[in-house]
Amino acid sequence: MDKRRKSIDKFVASKSSNRIIMLFTGLDCSKVTISSNKVCTIRISLALVFTMFTCQLAHAVKQVNGLTVYTVAIDKEYEPYEFINEENGVDGFTPALLREIGKLAGVSFEFKPMTWSEAINKLDSKEVDLISMIYTPKRAQLYEFSLPHSKISQALFCNSEVMNIKDIASLAGHKVGFQHDDFMYPNLANRKDFSKLIFLSKLDGFIHLNNGLVDAFFCAHQSGVNIISTYKLKNVKLVLGNLYPQQFAFATYRGNKELITLINRQILTMKANGKLTELQGIWLSKHIHQPNWFERNELFLATLVGIVLGLVLLLLLWNRSLHLRVASKTKILQDSEEQFRQLTETIQEVFWITDVAKKQMLYISPAYETICGVPIETLYNDPRSWLNFVHQEDRERIANAAYTKQKTGGYDEKYRIVRPDGEIRWIHEKAFPVKNKVGEVYRIVGVAEDFTSIKKIKLKLIEQNTLNEAIINSQKNVIIFALDKNYCYTTFSQSHVQEMKAAWNVDIKVGMNMLECMTIYELRKKAKSSIDRTLCGESFTEIQHQPTTNTYYELSWNPTIQNHAIIGVTSFVQNITERKLSEEKIKRSEEILRTVLDNSPIGIWLLESTGKMVFVNKEYCRAVGISEERFLEVPHYSELYTKDVAETCKESDIETLEFSGLSRTTEHLILADGKLHDLEITKVRISDETIGVKGLIGISRDITESNLAEAKERTSHQRFRLLLDATEQGIFGVDNNGNCTFANKACIQKLGYDTENDLLGKHIHTLIHHTRPDGTNYPANDCRAYKSLLDKTGKHVEDEFFWRKDGTSFPVEYWSRSIFQDNAITGAVITFYDITQRKKTEAFKTLSSDILSILNSNVGLKEMIEMVLKSIQQLTGYSAIGMRLKVGDDYPYFVQRGFSSEFLSTENSIVALDKEGDICRDNDGNPILECTCGLVISGKTNKTNPLYTKSGSFVTNNSLSGLDFSPDKDPRIGARDKCIYLQYASYAIIPIKANDQIIGTLQLNDKNKDAFTEDSINFFESICMNIGTTLMRKHSEQKLILANKELLLHNEERIKRSAELILAKELALQNEEKAKYAAELMIVNAELAKQNEEKEKRSTELSIANKELQQYAYIASHDLQEPLRTVSNYMKVFEEDYFDQLDANGRKYLMSVNRATMRMSILIKALLDFSRLGQNSSRSIVDCNVLIDEVLADLDTMLKTKQANIHVDELPTLNVYETELRQVFQNLLTNAVKFQKKGVLPEIKISCDKTGDKWKFAVSDNGIGIAPIHYERIFEIFKRLHNNESEYQGSGIGLANCKKIIQLHQGEIWLESKLGEGTTFYFTIKNWEE
Amino acid sequence: MKKKLRTIMLIDDNDDDNFYHQREINKYNQEISIITMETAMDALKYFKTLKEYNSLVPDLIFLDINMPCMDGWEFLQEYNNLDNELLSTAVIIMLTTSNNPDDIRKTTGWNFVADFSTKPLTKEKLEGIIKKFLLD
16 A cells, blocks of 8 residues: 555544644645555444444443443554554554453453543543543542553654754743643643643644644653654654653542452552563554554665665776876876966965075065055065065064064064055964975965954954943943853943942952852842843843842843844843832831721722722721722722712712812711611812822711711601691691791691791781781781680680781681690690681582572572572672573573673574574584583583583683684584683583473683682582472473373373383393303303313424424434435545546446435435425415416426427416425426326326315326325325336425425325326315415 | 635534545645634634634634534534634634524524535535635
């Protein structure tokens, strides 16, 4: 198998855990050959899925053939401890060990491969019994651990391009990966100097590491090594191995000691007999993954080829070098001089040779001209002429040196020359003597180099340094020093020298290690960590205390950066001792203040204008029961209060802040102790002008105690006051001088005053009692109420008036009682009632009896009525009174008092007249009567209108409102408004009835508003009844005398009446019977309702069951779809990757599988559609002719191909489920065309007629026909009469759909058929009424 | 605002689907990083520790509905409860087996769920989605 393919497989196998996957890119899979192995793998994994599914419900421990089986979770990728091998089997050290243990102990272990986190979860839920786990004390609290079976250690791996990771300490600044849940992570979690990335699996980590996304990765040593070799990760190397050796053991959930004991016993046995060591040897001593046979062959081949190639190469090289050596010898000799010349002429340095004996220049390179600016000929002429150009100051030194040292050797001088153009150049010259065989110096060779540019830079540097130093030292207050990466000084200011001397008694120098100067270990450690931080690139400021000199320093650390690299640190130090000390002083005084404030019994707080608490003392916190922290953390303190308290507080805050600047309020609040307290709260506005902040100081004092006594008194007074104010009686008190001491609410109200203050202290008699009922003056001395003060007796008075503030009066009944205090009279209390109403009622009573006696007297009618009206007017004082009585068609005033002649001239007659002066009549021939009077007489009053009473009277207490009616809304007929124009503010019109006929009215008009009350109108209505009766009596008296016949008639009438009465009784009896029936009916109804309820309940249950069934179909088809999709997906993958490599048979099989999956998918979808039928659809009016036309249009292509002839009868228009019905026709027509004999053209007929309340459709064809035994079957789902390979294909759900749709239409579907002749499908559907 | 697609997260308990979907995504563009989460819990954990571990932020999430333990809807609920800062700006597509109308209706209740798609995800479907919701 191809190597590449193998790694893909591994990758695919490993992808199944939950973690990040960076997919390999650029894999070429085209050369892979197909093998049965893959198919086999698919089968195995399917079986595995099945097993896992079936095992899920079972409990972890089970019995198989009497053998106890424990479930073990195996990490899929923890090679070599446990993993999935290439045959998809569980392999590794722990499975091997467990298998051995199982053999020894007679139990069996079932291995379940999964990811580590899954394994832990499953162990927690006891779905598995056992997993392998590194022992830690923390884990030991959660799980039961076995004896360790091996050791496991961690290792640090890093990307091979990362050079500077050597140990854990050098991880700083790098990206380091950890495996999720790995034990290393918590160990290094507090290291903040490198960034950490967590991977959900080792492999992910390694892939990231290999790709350089992380610099280093921690992993179990063995596993890491395995992964590197398995996946051939080229860019990963092991840096540190055998880190943190740990005990590796088995773990189970707590309480499962039995299993642990079993394992421990076997581990001990295996330790004793060496089996454990043997297993460890097999699995754990291999550090490198064993390459497979192919890889081994490759290696072998490579080595072999390498050796052969090497030999050939060596031979070739040897041959070539021999040849070359001969050639070069000759060439060197020939070219040496020329080469030398070329060399010297191209170099920048001046190269020269002199002949010692001849004192002659043998050679000087041309560079001399460029450096000295003089032609070389001058030097050939005079070999010492160069000394002329040497700088004056250097000339003598150089001349001596040249003379002495050149011959002896060791001439190495630096000097300046001055060129003819005046430029100064720096020369570094060296010369060596060349000796002949006898040891004489015969040549001197020299090299001179121009280093002017370097010298210039150096000079500049010195200048810069001096400048820097000057700058550094000029800052007297700031101490500056710089260190290199080894904590050694590179520079520092003079002030730092002094400080170091003072602090540590050290004279510092450049290059000295600063840390070594510090003799206190803690300080040194602290300084080191600060420098280390800065060296990591951080800039920060810190404060340090130097205990030896008690000095505070503020150090600002900065990395020194050169060429993007940190080469050291620079620190700017400021002595802040003074600032620090003053800060501490302030802090101390703040603390004192704080203590004082906290111990104050008064609540004190301070807040900013935003409502943010700045300070709150303990007392206030205690009182309100809110902690200081809460107060200080919320943006507005009122958030901590209840809504209404918060509102009050905010209001007073704003008031104080914005306006008054000072406020004092008393609040009643329920405090933390649950009791109501009185708090006197003072708020003072403060402003800090320097920072422009406004705020409030609040002081709260608990004044509950002091208020308590006061409150008690107040309460009793209040109670008394409440009592007084609650009474209906008016009550007031007077002192000995007759001045008011108090007045209750009723009193103030009754007397027409606004507040008690209007009366308090005033002489009450002059205010309310100044005049007698008859209008004469009532002196105070005669006042009977006042007299009770003098004679110590109570007084009861009923015949006096009190006067209101507005000058009106009312009759009163009052009691006056004197008040004794310490045996002396201190005043009196007067209690009174307003007895206006009582007086009025009394008056009406008198009037009523007067009028009755008048009506019963024997005077003439007119005189009698006149007397009645007179007594009414006398009592009531109404401005005008009149009585209308019927005369012909009109109702003129029979008697009237007080109406002006102007009024009467127009109002006496109320009959409506037309233009010709004739009487207008309505449809019944009755004369039309105008205005309100006419309306009342006609009896056409609207009882719901408040202007009319139940008895049909009209009453207004404010006639002007009558003008507000628009003409069409006016309840009157032909309104005349005369009463209104003559300013009768109140008037009433009361009908007078005789024998239920309105024969006239009593009209009462008054110029005052509110002249009538309900009582008075009732009274007048009863008067009118009496008047009516009297009128009738008078009338009948006359009639009695005149006609006896009429009396007889009356008698008959009476008999008739009594007959009617009997009839009425009968009716009542029948009514009773009906009521009884009704009661029975109600019981029956209740029963029916109950049954209905039951039915409804059942139908609800049914609809729930239906819904559940649909849901079930959904879920079932979803669950069926899923594995099917997996199959078809893999088929597609397979086709894409391997199709080219298949032979014809292989391709055929593949296509068959594809077809089958496709068909399965269609079937499932069909099932889904079937389950959805009728859901969420609604009926509509459908013209079946149109529907069929549309269906035929849809099937057009098929119909044309088959040359089908279709006949459609006239079809009805129905209220049905349109979409569903369309489907029925579509299915039936498709079937009719599809199941056709070869060579016969389809003849299809659609017809319809009404049978009963249903419509019966028929679709007939001349097709192959159906045998009777299939008549029922074909409507079942997926039942087909022809197999797939036959000429008649289909999903087998069409007719099942039809049946379901017809059932939805409350109809039936059936068929008649003759084999070979044709089939007719019938169905009935309901037409819903709209 | 549309954004460039760099990272796709697949949340699905079905290994085979994940494998197939990864293949299709790679067919579309091999440079896209794919994060596969086999449980909604893991996905949630991933988002919660996103900042801490400096993990890749997905631009597009395909979320399966029917998963054990925590289903797609519950995941959305939890995802919605994440801190605003943590809420990734990913486009979420519900990717599930059946186009159950109830599920489609439910999808509209989440404003950060962009669309609803049925399995399997194909290169063509992915192209459509990217064209619609992301810039590439």
